[in-house]
Amino acid sequence: xxxxxxxxxxxxxxxxxxxxxxxxxxxxxxxxxxxxxxxxxxxxxxxxxxxxxxxxxxxxxxxxxxxxxxxxxxxxxxxxxxxxxxxxxxxxxxxxxxxxxxxxxxxxxxxxxxxxxxxxxxxxxxxxxxxxxxxxxxxxxxxxxxxxxxxxxxxxxxxxxxxxxxxxxxxxxxxxxxxxxxxxxxxxxxxxxxxxxxxxxxxxxxxxxxxxxxxxxxxxxxxxxxxxxxxxxxxxxxxxxxxxxxxxxxxxxxxxxxxxxxxxxxxxxxxxxxxxxxxxx
Amino acid sequence: xxxxxxxxxxxxxxxxxxxxxxxxxxxxxxxxxxxxxxxxxxxxxxxxxxxxxxxxxxxxxxxxxxxxxxxxxxxxxxxxxxxxxxxxxxxxxxxxxxxxxxxxxxxxxxxxxxxxxxxxxxxxxxxxxxxxxxxxxxxxxxxxxxxxxxxxxxxxxxxxxxxxxxxxxxxxxxxxxxxxxxxxx
Numbered sequence: 064x065x066x067x068x069x070x071x072x073x074x075x076x077x078x079x080x081x082x083x084x085x086x087x088x089x090x091x092x093x094x095x096x097x098x099x100x101x102x103x104x105x106x107x108x109x110x111x112x113x114x115x116x117x118x119x120x121x122x123x124x125x126x127x128x129x130x131x132x133x134x135x136x137x138x139x140x141x142x143x144x145x146x147x148x149x150x151x152x153x154x155x156x157x158x159x160x161x162x163x164x165x166x167x168x169x170x171x172x173x174x175x176x177x178x179x180x181x182x183x184x185x186x187x188x189x190x191x192x193x194x195x196x197x198x199x200x201x202x203x204x205x206x207x208x209x210x211x212x213x214x215x216x217x218x219x220x221x222x223x224x225x226x227x228x229x230x231x232x233x234x235x236x237x238x239x240x241x242x243x244x245x246x247x248x249x250x251x252x253x254x255x256x257x258x259x260x261x262x263x264x265x266x267x268x269x270x271x272x273x274x275x276x277x278x279x280x281x282x283x284x285x286x287x288x289x290x291x292x293x294x295x296x297x298x299x300x301x302x303x304x305x306x307x308x309x310x311x312x313x314x315x316x317x318x319x320x321x322x323x324x325x326x327x328x329x330x331x332x333x334x335x336x337x338x339x340x341x342x343x344x
Numbered sequence: 345x346x347x348x349x350x351x352x353x354x355x356x357x358x359x360x361x362x363x364x365x366x367x368x369x370x371x372x373x374x375x376x377x378x379x380x381x382x383x384x385x386x387x388x389x390x391x392x393x394x395x396x397x398x399x400x401x402x403x404x405x406x407x408x409x410x411x412x413x414x415x416x417x418x419x420x421x422x423x424x425x426x427x428x429x430x431x432x433x434x435x436x437x438x439x440x441x442x443x444x445x446x447x448x449x450x451x452x453x454x455x456x457x458x459x460x461x462x463x464x465x466x467x468x469x470x471x472x473x474x475x476x477x478x479x480x481x482x483x484x485x486x487x488x489x490x491x492x493x494x495x496x497x498x499x500x501x502x503x504x505x506x507x508x509x510x511x512x513x514x515x516x517x518x519x520x521x522x523x524x525x526x527x528x529x
Contacts, residue, residue: 104523106363106505113467121472127408127418130471168417170408170491181378183490212423212445212468244516245423245446247468299524303468304446305505306519336469 065142065200067344069149075342076159076206080135081167083338084127084208087118091312091337094275098249098309107307111249114302114335128336132169133208135160135190138269142199153192156204161186172211193265201343205272208338213250214331216242219264222326228287231256231328232294238330239295239311244304247334250311251275252295255329258319266317267329272339275313288314347501351399352440354460360506362513366464367501372401372443374495376422379486380430383494387437394485394494398438405443406491407481408471416481416497420471421445424463428452435459443504447516457512464504465515477502 095115102108121128137156150158164171164187171187190206218238222230235254242250255266279285291314301307312335321327348356350370360366373395375383386393404424408417424444431442432455440461445468448456456463466474478497485494507515 104519106519107523110467113470113473117467117470117473120476121418124414124472126411126414126472126475128472129469130406130408130418130420131422132408132418168409168411170406170417172406172491183492185490215423243447243520244465244468245425247445297525299520299522301519301523303465304516304520305465306516306521306523308523334469 064144064146066146066148067202069147069151069155071344072147072152072155072202072204073150073159073162075344076156076204077163077166079206079340079342080160080163080208081169083206083340084132084167084169085125086122087128087336088274088339090274090276091335092118094312095249095335098312102302102307102309104301104307106305107302107309110302110305111309127169128338129210129334130170131172131210131212132164132187133210133338134173134214135187136207136209136268137190137192138205138272139192139194140197140201140203141194142197142201144200145202152194156190156192157188160188160190204342206340206342207272210247210334210336213246213334216246217267217329217331219260219327219329221260222328224324224326226326230326232291234328235291235330236294236298238332239300240298242332243300246332247336248300248304248311249302249309249335251333251337252291252311252314253331253333254314254316255331256316256318256327257321258327259321259325260327262319263327263329264331266319267331270315270317271331271333271337273315277315279316284316284318288316350401352401353399354440357440357460357462357510360462360509362506362509362515362518364506366504366506368401368504369500369502370498372403372497372499372502374403374405374407374497376404376406376492377426378489378492379494380427382486384430384433387433395496397434400439401441401443402434402439403443403497407495410481416475416478418471419475419478421466421468424448431455435461448508453508453512453514456508457510460510462506462510463508465507466502466504474502
């Protein structure tokens with residue numbers, strides 16, 4: 064049994080959340096720079112430049128990239144031989160969220176009682192935590208700060224198996240087109256296909272955690288992702304939805320086996336400020 | 345490039361066209377979902393309002409907490425569509441400008457034409473960049489709402505684009521149509 068002090072988890076989560084909210088990952092800056100080459104709209108190009116400039120200012124002045132510092136989503140992989148000493152895993156992560164959002168001057172955007180009172184919880188907790196038990200003695204936590212604007216424009220549909228690959232492309236394009244400017248394009252598109260309703264949704268969120276330079280190891284899926292990206296970028300939505308070529312910077316798909324009658328497809332949209340980070344303890 | 349100073353008057357808004365770049369200076373007020381609900385309720389119940397509506401500009405934003413030594417935190421626009429149900433009433437009460445991101449409803453576009461108001465967009469996700477144009481920030485109402493409290497901001501050359509002018513034009517429809525590749529989609 065390997066023991067991990069819960070304070071280490073709290074410290075690491077707090078630090079990582081501050082970092083991802085302020086320092087835009089270099090792979091995302093590179094993707095934005097590359098899109099300048101293909102963007103045909105002069106306004107679109109100007110907006111992409113502004114986003115790059117924004118990331119520089121944020122890093123230099125230690126300001127969040129975006130005022131919506133999001134809901135914290137954590138994917139945890141915990142080894143069977145790990146025992147956490149002190150607080151429980153979820154408590155330790157939430158303590159890290161509370162501290163990171165306070166010390167980092169990040170916005171607290173969570174409300175409790177979502178139907179009636181909608182009261183701000185005051186420290187951006189609770190995080191949305193997904194935990195997987197794996198073999199070994201490592202603890203891996205992937206954290207994301209997910210903005211509300213893009214989350215609101217995400218959709219899930221139970222397609223028919225006969226709809227096939229074209230049905231999936233059509234649905235994704237429909238989601239992106241309906242979303243228009245709201246999710247702050249250029250987007251990252253996470254797609255979950257298969258499983259059940261909730262599994263597809265979970266996969267679509269997990270697919271957003273890949274960096275833009277990640278290439279799907281399955282060649283058929285990699286090609287399918289390229290095809291979807293081309294289709295999405297022909298919609299004309301463009302940077303911030305004001306028209307242009309750069310509607311999305313990346314598409315990632317995760318799949319799972321499913322029932323003979325089903326083809327669940329979840330499309331989770333992320334704004335250009337995709338904020339994700341990894342912790343390994 | 346057009347320069348405008350708040351409070352805005354209808355006369356100077358007539359010449360603005362969708363797509364125009366505008367630098368806004370003066371005092372603007374922040375309000376998002378929960379603050380809108382309270383302002384509209386205050387109007388209906390004829391109770392005191394957090395700021396004078398006539399000629400005012402409302403910025404849909406919930407800034408990040410102000411770090412030491414700075415006038416404001418990161419402050420970019422939030423999605424405007426969520427405020428659509430409240431906007432026609434605010435226009436009727438004299439609000440002249442709104443800053444946000446994303447499309448507006450048909451009702452809002454009609455009300456902008458009827459009451460002579462402009463919907464501006466600022467660059468979504470550029471909150472650090474935009475904060476440079478905000479010189480002072482002060483919470484003036486609904487402090488209990490946290491990030492949704494109403495702030496009074498003094499801005500200098502705050503960069504926005506005219507998205508919906510008072511003639512019924514829409515920047516999103518025009519822009520997307522121009523770059524759509526119809527043979528593909």
